[in-house]
Amino acid sequence: MSPRKRSAGRQGWPDNLYPNKGGFKYRHPVTKRETFMGRDQAKAFAAAKKLNAMLLPGNDLVDKVIGSRETVADAIAVFRRDDVPGRNWAPKTAEVYESVIRRTEAGIGSRPVEEVTVKDCAEFIRGVTESDRARQQFRLVLGWIMACAVQEGWIDTNPVLATRRFQHERKRARLTKEAYSAIWEKAEPWLRLAMDLSLVTLLRREDVVSLKFSDVRDGFLWVVPQKTEGSTLVKLKIRIGDELSTLLAQARDTVLSPYVVHRLPDRARPSNKRAAARQHHTQVMPEQVTRAFLDAREAAGIKGDNPPSFHEIRSLGGALLSESGWAIEQVQGLMGHSSTSMTEHYLEGHDTPWQEVQTGSVLVR
Structure with missing residues (x-):
């Protein structure tokens, strides 16, 4: 899809740079977070061009010079290929973790792993859910994923390890x-x-x-x-x-x-209409x-x-x-x-x- 045509006053502006209160703001192409870039047009333009070169996915011209940059999605692929089979999760456990992995991939999968900071991880974990128990689960899985990036040599340290551990109290009442x-x-x-x-x-x-x-x-x-x-x-x-x-x-x-x-079942059902896991009526x-x-x-x-x-x-x-x-x-x-x-x-x-x-x-x- 071709980009939206710029207004006459913004011809020649770098992508993702917009006017803002007499100055300029940059909108992150992945997270959509906006950052005020000051009022100096030359500096704002130079910064926006540099950010676009770093953040825009599929920037082949930049890749020719600095090489391709591994993303969180790449680390997830390694985790699925090399780590998940050895964990031998039970089917329900695997289903839960796969859901977490998919949501992580959708949320920050396009981010280059070398740019993912402790703050990025903390904001993603807090933003993805309001449940402390679920937040700890996302922290755990993201930590496993970023550990793969460390083991592949893509980054030197795992930023997830420095994030907050979320504590959750058991809410289910005990049975007396x-x-x-x-x-x-x-x-x-x-x-x-x-x-x-x-x-x-x-x-x-x-x-x-x-x-x-x-x-x-x-x-x-x-x-x-x-x-x-x-x-x-x-x-x-x-x-x-x-x-x-x-x-x-x-x-x-x-x-x-x-x-x-x-x-005995309340009503008889043909064998082809029973629950898939049911082996006997x-x-x-x-x-x-x-x-x-x-x-x-x-x-x-x-x-x-x-x-x-x-x-x-x-x-x-x-x-x-x-x-x-x-x-x-x-x-x-x-x-x-x-x-x-x-x-x-x-x-x-x-x-x-x-x-x-x-x-x-x-x-x-």
């Missing part, structure tokens, strides 16, 4: 024993089983509904958590105690299903658990700005185990966490039990 019991009373039998299984095994929603009777063998429940599959390679071999044994026995009802948590999908738990929670009269979700059952179960005397490392193992700090995060908000300790003989007389 009383609330759990109230919701359980209003839940359908299959949801009660899913809740109890999560409470006893500390498995996530997706893992609870994926359990099959074939996963029970040799006195253990064999589980590869979906969130860690292909990344941390956590594999759980959960010993079947009395509580878990009782729940598994309850699951063997009159409905013939390979899944431990199952239900009795299979419960994760979204069904979420909706059913919400209905039971509302029926129990548990409300608030951020009422507890099904995922909070893991936190409650971990807290109950901690209260019963389990060490943090034991709870960590059952939760499949790679660090105790993550387990401690899950247990925050629950009453911390008193621990009995003793002193040694160290006084010197």
